[in-house]
Amino acid sequence: MQSLAQDTEQVTLMQKVQLFERALASTMGDDLQHILWLKSPSSEVWFDRRTNYTRSMACMSMVGYILGLGDRHPSNLMLDRLTGKIVHIDFGDCFDVAMTREKFPEKIPFRLTRMLVKAMGVTGIEGNYRFTCERVLRLLRANRDSLLAVLEAFVYDPVISWRLLEGTKRVPGEKHDVTRRKTLQEAPRIVRERVIDRIKHKLA
Numbered sequence: 001m002q003s004l005a006q007d008t009e010q011v012t013l014m015q016k017v018q019l020f021e022r023a024l025a026s027t028m029g030d031d032l033q034h035i036l037w038l039k040s041p042s043s044e045v046w047f048d049r050r051t052n053y054t055r056s057m058a059c060m061s062m063v064g065y066i067l068g069l070g071d072r073h074p075s076n077l078m079l080d081r082l083t084g085k086i087v088h089i090d091f092g093d094c095f096d097v098a099m100t101r102e103k104f105p106e107k108i109p110f111r112l113t114r115m116l117v118k119a120m121g122v123t124g125i126e127g128n129y130r131f132t133c134e135r136v137l138r139l140l141r142a143n144r145d146s147l148l149a150v151l152e153a154f155v156y157d158p159v160i161s162w163r164l165l166e167g168t169k170r171v172p173g174e175k176h177d178v179t180r181r182k183t184l185q186e187a188p189r190i191v192r193e194r195v196i197d198r199i200k201h202k203l204a
Contacts, residue, residue, distance in 0.1 A: 032119040058132035070098025072111035167168025
């Protein structure tokens, strides 16, 4: 398995699936669950931390969904040791940039792997997590106009615009440089409009 994992570019899709399933079978995915329990001085503190963890995870899942936040690997999820709350860092891949990139595009709205779910306890996503998700999403949609006003300013930020345009590439069959230049000139406006439309759709 290690020899195949060293060069994933050379293996078939089926082999990648087999590698993934073998990796899942060889691990329990309960590391975070154990950390919350072992680092708590009492059952009461553990319960409070687990509740804080679940609610903050739900809140950030919904906020990340609206923002189109990608690249949510474990190193970008910080856990407060005292409160158990989850804090996200590295907002570089926002506005669905990770979903539209050419190589290894992400297909999920937010990260919710088994390690994160197991740490929520016996109810998993069907307790505090779902309840908090629903309340946060209702709150975000109730303040739709204010959120759109703020997010539109970020969409027009030069740094963000550059990230959004990274995926812009030559259109197949496009032969004339004039057409190409015109396409590139209009690309920023088109991409920004699409981003804003996606956010509006999520908040509808």
